[in-house]
Amino acid sequence: MTQAVATHEQYEADFRKLQESRSSDPGWLKDLRNAAFGRFQEIGFPVARKGNELWKYTDVRPLAAETFPQPAGVPASVDAAQVFPFDDGMARVAFVDGRFSQELSTPLPDGLVAMSLAQAYTEHSDDVQRHLSQHAPYADEGFTALNTAFLADGAFVLSEGAVQTPLHIVYVTTGRVVTHPRTLIVGRPTSELSVVESYVSATGGKHFTNSVTEVALEEGAQVTHRRLLIENQEAYHVATTRVHQSRDSVYRSLVYEAGGGLVRNDLTVLLDAEGAEAHLKGLYVTAGKQHVDNNVNIDHAKPHGYSRLYYKGIVDEQSKAVFGGLVLVRPGADKTDAYQEDKNLILSHEAEVDSKPALEIYADDVKAGHGATAGAIADEALFYMQSRGIDPEQAMLFLVRGFVSEILDSVTIEPLREWLVERTTQALPRFREAA
Amino acid sequence: MADLLLEVRDLHVAVGDNEILKGLSLAVNKGEVHAIMGPNGSGKSTLANVVAGKPGYTVTAGDVLYEGESILTKLPDERARAGIFLALQYPVELPGVRNRDFLRAALDALRESRGEDKVGIRDFNKLMQAKAEELGLEPDMMKRNVNEGFSGGEKKRNEILQLVVLDPTLALLDETDSGLDIDALKVVAEGVNRFGGPEKAIVLVTHYQRILDYITPDFVHVLIDGRIVRSGGRELALELEKRGYDWLREEAQAGAAPSA
Ligand SMILES: Nc1ncnc2c1ncn2[C@@H]1O[C@H](COP(=O)(O)OP(=O)(O)OP(=O)(O)O)[C@@H](O)[C@H]1O
Numbered sequence A: 001m002t003q004a005v006a007t008h009e010q011y012e013a014d015f016r017k018l019q020e021s022r023s024s025d026p027g028w029l030k031d032l033r034n035a036a037f038g039r040f041q042e043i044g045f046p047v048a049r050k051g052n053e054l055w056k057y058t059d060v061r062p063l064a065a066e067t068f069p070q071p072a073g074v075p076a077s078v079d080a081a082q083v084f085p086f087d088d089g090m091a092r093v094a095f096v097d098g099r100f101s102q103e104l105s106t107p108l109p110d111g112l113v114a115m116s117l118a119q120a121y122t123e124h125s126d127d128v129q130r131h132l133s134q135h136a137p138y139a140d141e142g143f144t145a146l147n148t149a150f151l152a153d154g155a156f157v158l159s160e161g162a163v164q165t166p167l168h169i170v171y172v173t174t175g176r177v178v179t180h181p182r183t184l185i186v187g188r189p190t191s192e193l194s195v196v197e198s199y200v201s202a203t204g205g206k207h208f209t210n211s212v213t214e215v216a217l218e219e220g221a222q223v224t225h226r227r228l229l230i231e232n233q234e235a236y237h238v239a240t241t242r243v244h245q246s247r248d249s250v251y252r253s254l255v256y257e258a259g260g261g262l263v264r265n266d267l268t269v270l271l272d273a274e275g276a277e278a279h280l281k282g283l284y285v286t287a288g289k290q291h292v293d294n295n296v297n298i299d300h301a302k303p304h305g306y307s308r309l310y311y312k313g314i315v316d317e318q319s320k321a322v323f324g325g326l327v328l329v330r331p332g333a334d335k336t337d338a339y340q341e342d343k344n345l346i347l348s349h350e351a352e353v354d355s356k357p358a359l360e361i362y363a364d365d366v367k368a369g370h371g372a373t374a375g376a377i378a379d380e381a382l383f384y385m386q387s388r389g390i391d392p393e394q395a396m397l398f399l400v401r402g403f404v405s406e407i408l409d410s411v412t413i414e415p416l417r418e419w420l421v422e423r424t425t426q427a428l429p430r431f432r433e434a435a
Numbered sequence B: 001m002a003d004l005l006l007e008v009r010d011l012h013v014a015v016g017d018n019e020i021l022k023g024l025s026l027a028v029n030k031g032e033v034h035a036i037m038g039p040n041g042s043g044k045s046t047l048a049n050v051v052a053g054k055p056g057y058t059v060t061a062g063d064v065l066y067e068g069e070s071i072l073t074k075l076p077d078e079r080a081r082a083g084i085f086l087a088l089q090y091p092v093e094l095p096g097v098r099n100r101d102f103l104r105a106a107l108d109a110l111r112e113s114r115g116e117d118k119v120g121i122r123d124f125n126k127l128m129q130a131k132a133e134e135l136g137l138e139p140d141m142m143k144r145n146v147n148e149g150f151s152g153g154e155k156k157r158n159e160i161l162q163l164v165v166l167d168p169t170l171a172l173l174d175e176t177d178s179g180l181d182i183d184a185l186k187v188v189a190e191g192v193n194r195f196g197g198p199e200k201a202i203v204l205v206t207h208y209q210r211i212l213d214y215i216t217p218d219f220v221h222v223l224i225d226g227r228i229v230r231s232g233g234r235e236l237a238l239e240l241e242k243r244g245y246d247w248l249r250e251e252a253q254a255g256a257a258p259s260a
């Protein structure tokens, strides 16, 4: 308890310092930060307890009780080839310990705006004010309130037309700090954009990433959004993503989680106009004592919406995976077509999965369904492979790669797909030698 | 004796408390083809599975020797690398594992265990394509996931493709003929015959004598209730086709000794 008080005091002191140091920020931004911090002080972090379905299986007390300093001074230099060697052929905007890094960022293709938020407050003031904090409300979300209170730098992305080159937004953490990365992606009408948003650690050891990402798809926009949560095995990461879809827009998402000690992916997609389409895929790979919680919500607010959710997990050693979330078909969202599924492969007797997808339908003529499974590698499959001379370790590796291929085959950026396949097996200690 | 490849000695096998094989003996020499016939549930697959090392069975007595050595403690993959191959009665689907990759990994595992280099991608493709064509398998099937969405007949042909590519010493074929139409049966039988030879042996489990028109057995054994109750030549299969199993069941119950 006393520790929690101490962390709140630390956040308060850091907040005051931030407001002072950024006195030249626009008034609306300073007001927003103030209001958000006020709200954070009222509601704090969510509590895992009965009745709080959203946080039932994930206890954030360990991270709430710990004090992480704000990044100070000049960020350490980062070796891109070492820390995120998977973005060949992509344009990049990079952040080190929450701050934009010119050095690690690359030139951008035509039709794409990608810059530090700090710069966008003035250069794209209209778009920023129209969208920032409009899709990720903080009133009932302690983590979002805290992120918004510390809004300073982050990524601002605006696409116009069809952008061929994928964009990589990377957030690197170099030490024991707390960061509040903020990303705002705006897809202009009928634009096409492919974004990889990744979170990586340059070193081992605990740190806390409290990220918030807002994605706004205007009419007919198509955004493919692949998020890689691949920080070190001790990191805490609470990732909140809020997506707003306008008419006929298409949002494709992959959430890839293979890293972090305590990870929460909180994703809500609002299909707020007719004909919107969302394809959400996810792959989580856990081992050791990792705890990964995916809470994915799809909110069908208007008719003729289409959504597919397919998450898969591999859970090994003493790790724990949680999958929850709600597909909500609101009154009037007639002719919605929605399906969600979560499949888990449990590799160890000590590993645990809680998978509870849910569906609520208040509209007419709706096609909807959901499913969740969790099981071990089939003995039959293992025997079959062995009976052809393949040893059990290699057979397991084959079957695990087979299991993840359904998700990773959707990654059309070939070098990234290959890297993810490799990363997936490397995330499982049992394959580290074999692969 | 010099050519004895597989010897099953007074084998007793149980699943849980349920004894399935109750003292089964069988000797297979190189160059021979043995057919095993018998009613549903008599233990034919159990025999084949235990020889291949499938887990889930308890050997309560007896032994299985391959090339003169007991293999009961060996893992299925070790047995496979020693030259034992089992074509499954119900081939397993491997989601996300491509047929081509699976076959290549299997071939490499065998080659590595013999101290040979891995197969080059070109050589492998050539070999695979030639063999697949011989068996009437569409090239496209090699890109698909193992057995996923294959028809019954395609699954069986795929097993025989593995047999001819991996080229083991002992082939255990568990009802490979079931579910094949006449043309497919011929193609599969031709594949098996091309595989066979003086250095090989085939144990073929079947319900139908029609495959024996194409693959000529040296011996036919009748397995009833966990024991071989009669062994004979090719003509025994024809007799079974006419008379069924009841007469043998009655003889066995009356304590008649099986003929050699
Ligand atoms: N894993 C198992 N658990 C329980 N019983 C089993 C198991 N495997 C086999 N059995 C039983 O052992 C007996 C023999 O089975 P097996 O599959 O060997 O018969 P089979 O001769 O191959 O029959 P079929 O001609 O129908 O293929 C059957 O009664 C079967 O139910």
Ligand SMILES: [Mg+2]
Pocket (backbone or CB within 6 Å): B044, B045, B046, B089, B174, B175
């Ligand atoms: Mg059988």
